[in-house]
Amino acid sequence: MLSFITRRTLLAIPVLIGIMVVVFLLLRAIPGDPCTAMLGERATEEACMRFDEANGLDEPVFVQLGIYMKNVLTFNLGDSIRFSRPVMQLLIERLPLTTELAMSALAIAVTVGVPLGILAARKHNTIVDTATMAFANVGVSMPVFWLGLLLAYLFAVILKDTPISLPPGGRLSAGVFPVPYYEAWGWTLTEGSTWARFHEYVANHYIFNTFITAQWPIFWDAVRHMILPAVALATIPLAIIARITRSSLLEAMNKDYIRTARAKGAKERRVVARHALRNSLLPVVTIIGLQLGLLLGGAVLTETVFRLAGLGTALFDAITGRDYPVVQGFTVVIAAAYVVVNLFVDLSYGYLDPRIRQK
Amino acid sequence: MSTNKTQKTVELLEASAQDANLLTEQPTSQWALTLRRFRGRRSGMIGLGIVALLVIVAIFAPLIAPYPPNEVLIGKEDVGPREKPCVHVLGCDPEKPQHILGTDANVRDEFSRIIYGARVSLTLGFFTVTIALFVGSFLGAVAGYVGGWLDNVIMRIMDVILGFPSLLLAIAIVSVLGPGLRNALIAIAIVSIPAYARVMRAQVLSIKETDFVAASLALGASARQILIHRVVPNALTPLVVLATLGVATAILEAAGLSFLGLGAQPPLAEWGSMLANERHTVFTSPHLVFFPGLAIMITVLGFNLMGDGLRDALDPALNK
Numbered sequence: 001m002l003s004f005i006t007r008r009t010l011l012a013i014p015v016l017i018g019i020m021v022v023v024f025l026l027l028r029a030i031p032g033d034p035c036t037a038m039l040g041e042r043a044t045e046e047a048c049m050r051f052d053e054a055n056g057l058d059e060p061v062f063v064q065l066g067i068y069m070k071n072v073l074t075f076n077l078g079d080s081i082r083f084s085r086p087v088m089q090l091l092i093e094r095l096p097l098t099t100e101l102a103m104s105a106l107a108i109a110v111t112v113g114v115p116l117g118i119l120a121a122r123k124h125n126t127i128v129d130t131a132t133m134a135f136a137n138v139g140v141s142m143p144v145f146w147l148g149l150l151l152a153y154l155f156a157v158i159l160k161d162t163p164i165s166l167p168p169g170g171r172l173s174a175g176v177f178p179v180p181y182y183e184a185w186g187w188t189l190t191e192g193s194t195w196a197r198f199h200e201y202v203a204n205h206y207i208f209n210t211f212i213t214a215q216w217p218i219f220w221d222a223v224r225h226m227i228l229p230a231v232a233l234a235t236i237p238l239a240i241i242a243r244i245t246r247s248s249l250l251e252a253m254n255k256d257y258i259r260t261a262r263a264k265g266a267k268e269r270r271v272v273a274r275h276a277l278r279n280s281l282l283p284v285v286t287i288i289g290l291q292l293g294l295l296l297g298g299a300v301l302t303e304t305v306f307r308l309a310g311l312g313t314a315l316f317d318a319i320t321g322r323d324y325p326v327v328q329g330f331t332v333v334i335a336a337a338y339v340v341v342n343l344f345v346d347l348s349y350g351y352l353d354p355r356i357r358q359k
Numbered sequence: 360m361s362t363n364k365t366q367k368t369v370e371l372l373e374a375s376a377q378d379a380n381l382l383t384e385q386p387t388s389q390w391a392l393t394l395r396r397f398r399g400r401r402s403g404m405i406g407l408g409i410v411a412l413l414v415i416v417a418i419f420a421p422l423i424a425p426y427p428p429n430e431v432l433i434g435k436e437d438v439g440p441r442e443k444p445c446v447h448v449l450g451c452d453p454e455k456p457q458h459i460l461g462t463d464a465n466v467r468d469e470f471s472r473i474i475y476g477a478r479v480s481l482t483l484g485f486f487t488v489t490i491a492l493f494v495g496s497f498l499g500a501v502a503g504y505v506g507g508w509l510d511n512v513i514m515r516i517m518d519v520i521l522g523f524p525s526l527l528l529a530i531a532i533v534s535v536l537g538p539g540l541r542n543a544l545i546a547i548a549i550v551s552i553p554a555y556a557r558v559m560r561a562q563v564l565s566i567k568e569t570d571f572v573a574a575s576l577a578l579g580a581s582a583r584q585i586l587i588h589r590v591v592p593n594a595l596t597p598l599v600v601l602a603t604l605g606v607a608t609a610i611l612e613a614a615g616l617s618f619l620g621l622g623a624q625p626p627l628a629e630w631g632s633m634l635a636n637e638r639h640t641v642f643t644s645p646h647l648v649f650f651p652g653l654a655i656m657i658t659v660l661g662f663n664l665m666g667d668g669l670r671d672a673l674d675p676a677l678n679k
Contacts, residue, residue, distance in 0.1 A: 018519035029535045137402070137667075141659035143611060145618045146634060146652030149641045157642050168642075297526030301615055305638070315527065316619065319534045327531075331523075338522060 008346055012339040020072070023331045024065050027324050033057075034081045037322045055081055057324075068328055077329035082321055087329035090314060092197060095333065096204035097171060098311035101302065102295045104207075104230035109237035110288060116238075117245025117284075122272065124250060132242065139239025144298045148232035148305035155228060167225050169307040171206065176221055178206050184213040229306045233298050237291040244287045248280035255279070281352055289345030296334060396672040403668015409661030417477040424471035425457075428628040432466045440466050441637075441644040461646050464637065465626075469647065472628040473654050479629045480658055483544055483613050484606035490548035492602050495555025496594070500586055502556065503563030514560070517553035525550040526615055533621045540613075540629065543622035547612050551605055558601055562594035596673045603666035607659045614655050630655045 034057065035048040043051075052058040056067065056078075071078060077087035120132040156168035167173065180203035182189055189196040203209045207226065210219035252258065253276050261275045262268075300312035311330060318326035397403050416423060432438055436456045444461040445451040460469040502513040520528065532546035566572060566589065575585050616622035617631030618638075625632065630651040637647035 014515065015518050015522050018515065019522050022519055022523075023531070026531050026535060031535070031537065133402075137664060138656070138660060141607065141611070141656050141663050143614050143618075143631075143634075143652055143655050143659075145615065145638075146648070146655065149634075149638055149648050150645075150652070153641050153645050153648075157645075293524040296524040297615075300526060300530070301618060304619065316530060319531055334524070334527075335522065 004350070005343065005347070008343050009339070012342070016335050016339060017069075019335045020069070020328070020332060021065065023328060024068060027319075027322070027327055028061055030319075030322055034322045034324060038081060055079075055325075072332050077332070078325035080318075080323055080326045082318075082323045082326070087325050088197070090326060091311075091329065091333060092201040092204060094309060094311050094314045096201065096206070097308055098296075098299050098303070100205055100207055100226065101229055101233060101299060101308070101310060102292075104226055105233035105295060105298075106237065106288070106291065108230055108234035109241055109291065112234075113238040113241030114245050114284065116242040118249060118272070118277070120242065120246040121249035121253065129246075133246070136239040136242045139235050140243075142235050142239075144232055144236065145301040145305050147235055148229065148302055151228045151232055152306070166228050168228070169305075171222065171225055171308055172218070173221050173225075176218055178203075178210050178215055178218045178222070179213065181209050181213045184215075229302045229308065232305070233295060233302045236298065237288075237294060240287060240291070241284060245280070245284050248283045249276055252276040252280040278352065282349060285345055285348050285352065289341055292338060292341050393672050397668055400668045400671055402664045403672065406661050406664025406666070406668055409657060410665055413477050413481060413658055413661060416474060417481050420474050420478055424468075424474040426468040426471040428467070428472045428475035429626050430467060430471075432462065432468065438462050438466060440464050441640065441647060443644070444469075444646055460650050461644070463633070463647055464640070469650060472633060473630070473650055475628040476630045476633065476651065476654060477658070479540070479623065479627065480610050480613070480655070483540065484610045484662070487544050487548045487551070487609040487613070488602045488605045490545070491551040491605065492555055492598065494548070495552040496559040496591075496598060498552065499556035499559025499561075500563050500590065500594075503560035504567065504582065504586060504590070510560075513556070517556050520550060521553045526612060529612060529616060530619070530621060533616060538621045538624065540617075540623040540627065543613050543616045546616070547609050550612075551609065554601060554605070555598065558597050559594055562597065563590050566590050566593050600666055600670040600673060603662055603669055607662035607666065610655065610662070611659050 033048075034055065035043055035051045039047055039051060049058070056064065059067070068078075075088075077091070079086050080090055083090065116132055116136070120129045123129050152168035155164070155166040159165045172178070180200070182199045182203065187199075189199060206222040207219065210216075210222060249272075253272075255276075257279075258271060258276055261271045266275075296312065299310060300316050302308070303310045303312040304316070311334075315327065315330050317323070318330065397407075426432070438456055438458065440462060441464055442458065442462045444459055445455050445457055446459045447453050447457050451457070458468050458470065460473065463469050463472065498513050498517075502510040528550050529543070529546040532549055533542050536542035536545060563586075572585060572589050575589055580588075613622055614629075614631030614634075617629055618635040620632075620635065623629030623632045625636065634648055634651040634655075637644065641648045
């Protein structure tokens with residue numbers, strides 16, 4: 001198993017480097033430079049030279065690329081040009097929101113999508129099947145930002161003053177601040193140390209943080225704010241997962257081993273759950289892994305609609321504002337996330353299908 | 360249920376006819392069979408209907424739309440900005456001018472703008488897919504046919520493009536090229552190239568090994584002739600399906616880019632940017648967000664259904 005993981009990780013490295021180089025070169029191709037973006041159109045040449053020197057932009061492009069690669073290997077992502085703060089600090093503040101959003105969306109997509117697909121396959125060629133697939137077809141055609149705005153309108157305006165009204169944006173209600181778990185538990189952390197920053201990062205997952213420290217009112221507030229964006233973001237993956245589950249299960253139900261299982265008198269429930277479902281989950285797991293890109297792309301739109309300061313909006317601002325270090329740093333994180341998720345997908349193959357483990 | 364049975368019977372007959380050519384005097388062509396199978400699929404036909412309707416709307420937009428898309432009605436009619444829909448037959452005051460989807464912030468007729476928006480979205484979807492289809496299948500064909508290091512280089516570049524969330528990559532490319540509808544189109548075309556390249560390459564690799572290609576080679580056909588006359592016609596099927604579904608994705612992504620302000624620019628009547636311009640007023644005038652989004656959804660749905668129907672009709676594995 002270990003050699004399998006090692007091999008998979010090593011294979012991902014060329015793609016990872018490729019992505020970094022492409023992003024680096026693409027950024028350098030954006031018209032206009034960070035200096036005019038930061039100091040304005042009328043910045044003098046001298047001011048720009050000083051600015052470039054301060055930000056390492058006076059080196060030749062390939063030297064910059066080398067420095068960037070070296071820094072990534074040493075976990076140094078540089079400073080944001082626009083905010084004059086370490087990119088790492090921006091990640092600590094922005095990434096947890098997007099992680100929670102994407103995870104919630106994926107959880108909704110899987111817990112609703114897989115059962116829907118099973119239901120449609122079990123009731124094949126009935127009204128239930130048709131309705132489910134019609135719903136799935138509409139779901140994959142849904143513009144995320146449109147659905148988000150409609151949900152916000154429905155739950156914040158039409159259902160206002162009802163028990164099921166939900167906030168239309170933001171991460172927490174105004175004036176609500178969660179206490180980080182390390183403060184709640186009275187830990188003493190050295191300010192600015194790597195360890196302290198790690199805890200700060202973990203505590204910025206508000207739902208997780210308030211859950212483990214039992215700050216229930218704040219926990220519910222965070223969850224209530226998360227529902228609408230997560231549902232909006234989940235719709236397309238949900239529909240895709242439902243469709244794949246249905247077709248995959250339908251195919252498995254026609255196999256000989258299902259007939260054998262029935263012939264030996266197994267209950268229908270057991271036939272589906274133990275024999276058909278497990279064998280039809282492989283394509284489903286693959287699709288779930290592939291949803292990550294869709295979720296990250298959708299996160300830009302969802303975060304814009306719900307006014308959330310996450311990775312997506314930060315990346316969008318950085319690209320349009322020519323904040324090279326931020327884009328480069330965030331890209332590495334996204335690409336690494338891709339590699340890790342796909343690794344998990346491959347590992348789950350081994351769990352679902354013992355034949356793959358053997359090879 | 361009985362229709363289902365008849366359909367099954369028809370399909371069985373078709374299959375046996377295809378096998379032995381016994382039932383029909385003239386052999387039915389593969390395309391005629393495909394067409395017949397496509398017609399038998401309800402969702403595919405619904406998709407085709409939606410797409411056909413949209414094409415008609417786009418072509419005859421000036422006849423259908425009551426106003427030009429960019430006509431500002433201030434001083435011409437008694438309407439204000441962001442007025443709610445007013446349909447006379449539904450009880451709206453007959454004294455007031457009829458705007459069945461209301462007016463937008465600049466006092467333009469929303470319905471007319473949505474009608475004209477069909478032109479923008481369909482053109483965009485068509486051109487994006489055409490570019491991606493040609494570039495992608497060319498690269499895939501070269502990679503598959505030539506093989507070796509060239510194959511490696513091309514496909515690794517495709518991997519890198521695929522290794523990045525497509526909307527984020529499109530955002531980055533639009534930043535390089537500058538915002539605008541044409542550049543959004545190019546960006547989306549670039550991010551969708553790998554899919555076509557992969558499909559084409561896989562097709563070329565499998566067709567390359569067939570006997571009829573070996574025969575052509577023996578007859579002295581050049582590589583170009585074999586690619587154009589032997590490989591391309593055989594690879595067309597999956598590419599057509601991919602292209603139809605690709606139009607849906609392209610329209611959805613372009614709307615996303617426009618929503619972020621990187622695609623179509625005002626005053627062009629494009630659904631994504633119409634929606635984006637009004638997103639802050641969704642709580643007071645939801646109709647200006649609802650209708651453009653609905654238009655996007657219906658269009659994307661149409662192409663998705665049509666693509667799925669085509670795929671099912673063209674898939675020989677489903678012929679049983």
